[in-house]
Amino acid sequence: MSQLSSQFEEIKEKNQTINAYITFSDLSDNTSNGKLSGKTIAIKDTISTAGLRTTCASKMLENYIPPFDAHVVSLLKNQGATILGKANCDEFAMGSSTEHSAFGVTRNPHDLERVPGGSSGGSAAAVAGNLADLALGSDTGGSIRCPASFCGIVGLKPTYGLVSRYGLIAYGNSLEQIGPMAKNVHDCALLLECISDYDNRDATCVNTKKIKYTEHLDDDISNMKIAVPKEFFGTGTDPKVEETVRNTIDKLASEGAIVEEINIESIKYSLAAYYIIAMSEASSNLARFDGLRYGLHTGKSKDWNELFSNNRKSGFGFEVKRRIMLGTFALSSGYFDEYYIKAQKVRSIITNDFKKIFDKFDAIVGPTMPTLPFKLGEKLTNPLSMYMSDIDTVSANLAGIPSISVPCGYSDNLPIGIQIMSSHFEEKTLLNLGSKIEQIRGFDVE
Amino acid sequence: MSDKKIIDAKKYSELSKIELSDQEMNILNEQFPDILEYFDLLSQVDTSENIDDERISNIFREDTIDDSIADSILDVVPEKKDRFVKGPRMM
Numbered sequence: 001m002s003q004l005s006s007q008f009e010e011i012k013e014k015n016q017t018i019n020a021y022i023t024f025s026d027l028s029d030n031t032s033n034g035k036l037s038g039k040t041i042a043i044k045d046t047i048s049t050a051g052l053r054t055t056c057a058s059k060m061l062e063n064y065i066p067p068f069d070a071h072v073v074s075l076l077k078n079q080g081a082t083i084l085g086k087a088n089c090d091e092f093a094m095g096s097s098t099e100h101s102a103f104g105v106t107r108n109p110h111d112l113e114r115v116p117g118g119s120s121g122g123s124a125a126a127v128a129g130n131l132a133d134l135a136l137g138s139d140t141g142g143s144i145r146c147p148a149s150f151c152g153i154v155g156l157k158p159t160y161g162l163v164s165r166y167g168l169i170a171y172g173n174s175l176e177q178i179g180p181m182a183k184n185v186h187d188c189a190l191l192l193e194c195i196s197d198y199d200n201r202d203a204t205c206v207n208t209k210k211i212k213y214t215e216h217l218d219d220d221i222s223n224m225k226i227a228v229p230k231e232f233f234g235t236g237t238d239p240k241v242e243e244t245v246r247n248t249i250d251k252l253a254s255e256g257a258i259v260e261e262i263n264i265e266s267i268k269y270s271l272a273a274y275y276i277i278a279m280s281e282a283s284s285n286l287a288r289f290d291g292l293r294y295g296l297h298t299g300k301s302k303d304w305n306e307l308f309s310n311n312r313k314s315g316f317g318f319e320v321k322r323r324i325m326l327g328t329f330a331l332s333s334g335y336f337d338e339y340y341i342k343a344q345k346v347r348s349i350i351t352n353d354f355k356k357i358f359d360k361f362d363a364i365v366g367p368t369m370p371t372l373p374f375k376l377g378e379k380l381t382n383p384l385s386m387y388m389s390d391i392d393t394v395s396a397n398l399a400g401i402p403s404i405s406v407p408c409g410y411s412d413n414l415p416i417g418i419q420i421m422s423s424h425f426e427e428k429t430l431l432n433l434g435s436k437i438e439q440i441r442g443f444d445v446e
Numbered sequence: 447m448s449d450k451k452i453i454d455a456k457k458y459s460e461l462s463k464i465e466l467s468d469q470e471m472n473i474l475n476e477q478f479p480d481i482l483e484y485f486d487l488l489s490q491v492d493t494s495e496n497i498d499d500e501r502i503s504n505i506f507r508e509d510t511i512d513d514s515i516a517d518s519i520l521d522v523v524p525e526k527k528d529r530f531v532k533g534p535r536m537m
Contacts (some may be wrong), residue, residue, distance in 0.1 A: 065522065067521065080463060260533060269487060269491055275485070297525070312463055328462040329453055383481065435478055
């Protein structure tokens with residue numbers, strides 16, 4: 001047995017407890033030589049893999065085998081990566097805890113009674129629990145950064161348009177990006193280099209100059225201007241999280257960064273605007289799941305209405321149903337202006353406010369998550385309290401700017417992530433600052 | 447609170463073509479008013495000014511035929527006749 005196959009058996013064994021994977025690959029040898037040769041990777045199950053079951057953690061796609069690879073998956077294969085399997089997540093990426101999966105919850109490797117965060121919880125738990133070297137997640141409102149923070153790893157949401165969404169099964173398509181997750185900033189930068197590639201099959205993909213992110217990790221950060229919005233430390237922020245994040249910011253200042261506390265008042269409206277837009281887009285995007293061309297098919301019905309309603313009743317979980325209904329409401333006649341259009345206008349205000357900040361500052365820093373990883377089941381019966389977990393992450397998706405979460409400390413043996421945002425296509429600033437934080441935080445992630 | 451908005455889950459389940467059980471309907475009817483009350487926070491924002499969003503522009507590409515994956519797409523269709531997807535009667 002080769003070293004890789006015996007390692008694969010160990011991973012399958014560990015997965016019985018963590019449940020990071022929904023489906024394992026057949027571990028076919030990748031003979032391509034590239035930047036990711038010898039690296040194992042878990043792919044979030046919202047990303048299409050040719051010939052390998054892709055479920056979106058939904059009963060709707062329980063038996064769906066995509067006929068094509070997502071653009072990012074082709075790129076990984078070309079770079080020699082070994083795909084281990086498909087990572088668990090909240091159904092159709094809707095959630096902040098990976099508890100809304102038709103394939104069971106994923107557990108946080110740091111504490112098995114706690115959530116790994118979501119929606120890319122399987123991807124984060126796979127990396128944190130040594131079930132993969134690297135992972136891909138997708139981030140619509142924090143779905144890469146939240147689980148990265150809760151599992152003590154690095155996760156980056158790229159600028160909207162940097163990474164092709166071709167083959168990413170859509171939830172909130174004006175907000176989401178595929179992004180890298182890894183144990184350390186270097187590997188995160190390496191994976192980003194491999195997946196940021198122009199692709200005309202995603203009309204929102206931007207043809208930008210290729211950047212070697214790994215070559216900017218040790219750039220000098222002295223005189224870098226960092227803004228700390230007061231709104232990121234609002235009520236609901238755990239004092240232990242605030243203390244750890246503020247200590248890290250102080251250390252950046254000791255390294256020569258110029259830190260200034262600021263206000264971005266529109267941030268307090270970001271969560272409501274985000275959920276209205278995401279749910280509206282979800283109701284439209286998920287209309288394609290009728291069970292007719294692919295996906296769950298419940299059999300004979302007397303007409304279209306009955307067939308669709310039956311297939312969707314049996315295929316979708318409760319959180320997906322809740323969001324589709326609320327989205328349908330926000331787009332319906334009589335409420336469209338009051339909710340959807342209003343949210344779009346607020347989104348523009350938030351975007352413009354961020355632009356103004358980045359005229360003066362290189363980065364914005366704050367906590368990724370307002371709390372430590374919570375207990376399994378703790379927020380499951382109160383959707384609004386679950387939505388509130390995303391309070392510090394959604395503004396980056398609304399503005400389309402890149403954002404990273406980097407581990408900066410622990411409290412009660414649970415990891416805390418610091419979040420950094422920068423201007424459009426300034427990922428190298430995030431990785432540069434993230435790498436500095438790794439050097440000054442005083443611990444390594446094993 | 448009596449001034450909370452009531453939305454009827456039944457109406458939106460019909461619009462979104464998702465049949466709901468009575469239990470699901472009751473839970474949603476109970477949760478929606480709180481969620482909407484939170485969404486109504488946006489009414490505090492003055493959006494009367496014309497807000498420009500310079501990011502938005504159309505992107506086009508040539509309409510050329512690519513390597514077709516039509517056959518493999520048809521492979522996953524649950525019910526079909528020849529190269530057509532078979533659906534239920536319209537009425």
